[in-house]
Amino acid sequence: xxxxxxxxxxxxxxxxxxxxxxxxxxxxxxxxxxxxxxxxxxxxxxxxxxxxxxxxxxxxxxxxxxxxxxxxxxxxxxxxxxxxxxxxxxxxxxxxxxxxxxxxxxxxxxxxxxxxxxxxxxxxxxxxxxxxxxxxxxxxxxxxxxxxxxxxxxxxxxxxxxxxxxxxxxxxxxxxxxxxxxxxxxxxxxxxxxxxxxxxxxxxxxxxxxxxxxxxxxxxxxxxxxxxxxxxxxxxxxxxxxxxxxxxxxxxxxxxxxxxxxxxxxxxxxx
Amino acid sequence: xxxxxxxxxxxxxxxxxxxxxxxxxxxxxxxxxxxxxxxxxxxxxxxxxxxxxxxxxxxxxxxxxxxxxxxxxxxxxxxxxxxxxxxxxxxxxxxxxxxxxxxxxxxxxxxxxxxxxxxxxxxxxxxxxxxxxxxxxxxxxxxxxxxxxxxxxxxxxxxxxxxxxxxxxxxxxxxxxxxxxxxxxxxxxxxxxxxxxxxxxxxxxxxxxxxxxxxxxxxxxxxxxxxxxxxxxxxxxxxxxxxxxxxxxxxxxxxxxxxxxxxxxxxxxxxxxxxxxxxxxxxxxxxxxxxxxxxxxxxxxxxxxxxxxxxxxxxxxxxxxxxxxxxxxxxxxxxxxxxxxxxxxxxxxxxxxxxxxxxxxxxxxxxxxxxxxxxxxxxxxxxxxxxxxxxxxxxxxxxxxxxxxxxxxxxxxxxxxxxxxxxxxxxxxxxxxxxxxxxxxxxxxxxxxxxxxxxxxxxxxxxxxxxxxxxxxxxxxxxxxxxxxxxxxxxxxxxxxxxxxxxxxxxxxxxxxxxxxxxx
Numbered sequence: 001x002x003x004x005x006x007x008x009x010x011x012x013x014x015x016x017x018x019x020x021x022x023x024x025x026x027x028x029x030x031x032x033x034x035x036x037x038x039x040x041x042x043x044x045x046x047x048x049x050x051x052x053x054x055x056x057x058x059x060x061x062x063x064x065x066x067x068x069x070x071x072x073x074x075x076x077x078x079x080x081x082x083x084x085x086x087x088x089x090x091x092x093x094x095x096x097x098x099x100x101x102x103x104x105x106x107x108x109x110x111x112x113x114x115x116x117x118x119x120x121x122x123x124x125x126x127x128x129x130x131x132x133x134x135x136x137x138x139x140x141x142x143x144x145x146x147x148x149x150x151x152x153x154x155x156x157x158x159x160x161x162x163x164x165x166x167x168x169x170x171x172x173x174x175x176x177x178x179x180x181x182x183x184x185x186x187x188x189x190x191x192x193x194x195x196x197x198x199x200x201x202x203x204x205x206x207x208x209x210x211x212x213x214x215x216x217x218x219x220x221x222x223x224x225x226x227x228x229x230x231x232x233x234x235x236x237x238x239x240x241x242x243x244x245x246x247x248x249x250x251x252x253x254x255x256x257x258x259x260x261x262x263x264x265x266x267x268x269x270x271x
Numbered sequence: 272x273x274x275x276x277x278x279x280x281x282x283x284x285x286x287x288x289x290x291x292x293x294x295x296x297x298x299x300x301x302x303x304x305x306x307x308x309x310x311x312x313x314x315x316x317x318x319x320x321x322x323x324x325x326x327x328x329x330x331x332x333x334x335x336x337x338x339x340x341x342x343x344x345x346x347x348x349x350x351x352x353x354x355x356x357x358x359x360x361x362x363x364x365x366x367x368x369x370x371x372x373x374x375x376x377x378x379x380x381x382x383x384x385x386x387x388x389x390x391x392x393x394x395x396x397x398x399x400x401x402x403x404x405x406x407x408x409x410x411x412x413x414x415x416x417x418x419x420x421x422x423x424x425x426x427x428x429x430x431x432x433x434x435x436x437x438x439x440x441x442x443x444x445x446x447x448x449x450x451x452x453x454x455x456x457x458x459x460x461x462x463x464x465x466x467x468x469x470x471x472x473x474x475x476x477x478x479x480x481x482x483x484x485x486x487x488x489x490x491x492x493x494x495x496x497x498x499x500x501x502x503x504x505x506x507x508x509x510x511x512x513x514x515x516x517x518x519x520x521x522x523x524x525x526x527x528x529x530x531x532x533x534x535x536x537x538x539x540x541x542x543x544x545x546x547x548x549x550x551x552x553x554x555x556x557x558x559x560x561x562x563x564x565x566x567x568x569x570x571x572x573x574x575x576x577x578x579x580x581x582x583x584x585x586x587x588x589x590x591x592x593x594x595x596x597x598x599x600x601x602x603x604x605x606x607x608x609x610x611x612x613x614x615x616x617x618x619x620x621x622x623x624x625x626x627x628x629x630x631x632x633x634x635x636x637x638x639x640x641x642x643x644x645x646x647x648x649x650x651x652x653x654x655x656x657x658x659x660x661x662x663x664x665x666x667x668x669x670x671x672x673x674x675x676x677x678x679x680x681x682x683x684x685x686x687x688x689x690x691x692x693x694x695x696x697x698x699x700x701x702x703x704x705x706x707x708x709x710x711x712x713x714x715x716x717x718x719x720x721x722x723x724x725x726x727x728x729x730x731x732x733x734x735x736x737x738x739x740x741x742x743x744x745x746x747x748x749x750x751x752x753x754x755x756x757x758x759x760x761x762x763x764x765x766x767x768x769x770x771x772x773x774x775x776x777x778x779x780x781x782x783x784x785x786x787x788x789x790x791x
Contacts, residue, residue: 074660075666084661095654103650103662116640127643
């Protein structure tokens with residue numbers, strides 16, 4: 001199908017006896033924000049790690065733009081156009097913000113070490129272009145003027161955004177965001193939501209999002225999948241997911257689900 | 272425990288007393304006094320013992336230090352001064368006690384040299400300032416008085432008006448320099464960098480002809496270690512791989528030059544220049560062979576394997592089986608040096624120029640590499656290999672590249688060293704060499720060229736000049752490393768990253784203004 005950017009077919013990842021990801025099928029449409037939610041330990045990040053090549057799934061296929069990428073090395077996956085961010089920030093903390101972005105451009109550039117020593121025309125042109133683009137990207141993620149700060153000296157919200165900037169630097173087709181609003185205050189969360197929307201609308205990037213903040217998920221997702229114990233238990237639009245009893249049960253347990261149902265019924269009655 | 276200020280100063284005094292007694296017992300005071308008297312140009316030979324006043328000065332210095340450090344930062348002025356007095360008195364009392372003990376031992380006819388080889392009756396006399404019994408009292412007096420002075424000075428210098436004045440002075444100096452900078456004509460500002468280089472070049476050309484052969488030898492050694500430090504820094508500082516067997520690559524270079532230019536065992540006589548190329552290529556080949564399987568290892572494992580590699584190379588060179596090929600434990604003698612335009616290198620001055628040229632080349636290469644796609648990829652690998660790989664960096668390829676380039680530097684250094692010493696042997700490439708290079712990088716400052724130069728001077732140049740304290744080199748070395756890790760964990764001269772967003776980054780001579788991302 002042309003409008004599917006990435007597809008996972010029956011992907012499973014086992015850690016010894018534990019099935020972290022269990023036969024998950026996903027089809028992510030192009031230019032959309034696709035959220036994966038689920039309780040802690042549901043296998044969301046493991047699925048991300050399978051896609052980005054950190055883990056080799058034991059079973060199943062991952063098809064990115066018509067090519068199988070499961071089992072490829074992480075750097076190969078990156079060259080194919082998949083970028084990601086991490087649950088706990090993994091910036092290059094002793095490099096400046098702009099250098100972080102320039103490292104992100106790695107796959108886009110091709111000057112080698114000899115070019116660097118001799119300052120060949122290729123190097124000079126590329127360096128100029130890469131720096132200009134990095135500065136533009138800094139502006140895009142709202143870090144204009146902070147480019148020369150060491151990444152570790154930036155405030156938390158900026159670090160999160162810089163990580164997205166680094167992931168964007170090689171013009172990815174698919175962006176994997178692992179809890180981009182974790183630990184943010186409401187103001188920063190709103191800014192992050194706007195940034196993610198901008199990515200889809202202005203850059204046309206497809207985004208898979210792992211997120212625990214339900215307001216964020218319900219606000220920006222085009223589609224949502226729910227994982228629980230490694231299995232996909234539901235898929236649909238935010239509205240459908242909110243109403244799905246299995247999802248509520250996964251989050252709140254059977255007792256909690258019953259309570260929630262009671263509460264919802266009551267509300268409906270009152271309305 | 273109740274940290275009463277006075278009790279604390281007694282404890283400090285005790286610590287200083289232990290340091291002083293330890294130094295007296297190991298004879299360090301004598302050496303320090305010798306050095307001090309040399310430095311002041313007063314060298315009164317009486318036996319092998321310098322002027323006794325310097326002994327007094329050293330005691331004073333320690334008393335002063337004790338008082339200074341014991342004087343607290345807060346509290347009543349009188350208390351703070353009394354703290355210094357107490358610390359000085361404690362130090363003095365314990366040193367006096369030690370004096371008393373020694374005097375008693377000497378008087379009772381015990382041969383203390385049996386236990387403390389550094390102490391003789393003469394040096395004992397010397398420690399007591401040639402005052403015999405009165406010397407004990409003199410010690411007590413010196414420490415108490417200097418402790419008092421130290422604390423008083425500390426109180427004074429830490430008082431608000433003085434601190435305030437100091438801040439004012441600092442800010443006015445920075446104001447002054449920036450204003451000077453602003454008023455300088457554009458031409459000077461633009462070419463100031465080149466002017467500095469020109470002056471530096473002139474100094475580096477003229478100095479070696481002036482300061483004598485020994486100094487040239489020392490400076491040449493320092494220069495070689497600077498090159499090696501830069502090379503190792505590419506591996507350790509940029510790409511973050513802890514390689515402990517760096518001397519193995521030295522050996523590759525040294526033996527390449529040695530075997531191709533020594534009369535024994537092969538008598539090939541290729542000449543220096545072709546063989547230095549071979550030296551570099553051999554080091555690269557060794558790095559490649561070692562690196563291919565090694566690049567999957569990280570951290571401790573890599574360190575251990577490379578350490579082993581270094582030792583294997585050294586032991587191989589030493590082995591009897593290879594004697595016919597490598598000269599065995601005796602090494603290679605009479606290695607012929609380079610000739611340039613028909614003129615053979617004879618003096619240390621020639622080598623110093625050669626080494627300067629290569630130092631400049633190394634700095635040039637390093638600077639260009641570290642501010643490039645490759646350099647940034649290395650730094651990214653060092654900071655976070657997982658995230659680096661996820662940005663598309665091929666870890667194996669880049670780590671191997673760093674090792675190879677680093678090894679090439681080592682091969683070059685080894686080759687020059689062999690030609691300069693006209694000798695190379697297995698023990699020139701021991702683990703201590705690897706450790707020295709590594710520590711000079713860490714002490715000086717990882718990823719910082721001025722730091723590496725400083726480190727090379729501190730670790731190779733100073734011990735060479737201060738031959739008197741040679742026995743204490745390891746002691747000083749350890750103390751230096753501990754102090755560094757506590758006070759300046761980033762090295763003597765820490766590195767900084769280039770400023771690239773703002774205009775002063777002028778690699779391309781252009782200033783890119785930020786349009787707030789409108790064109791993104």
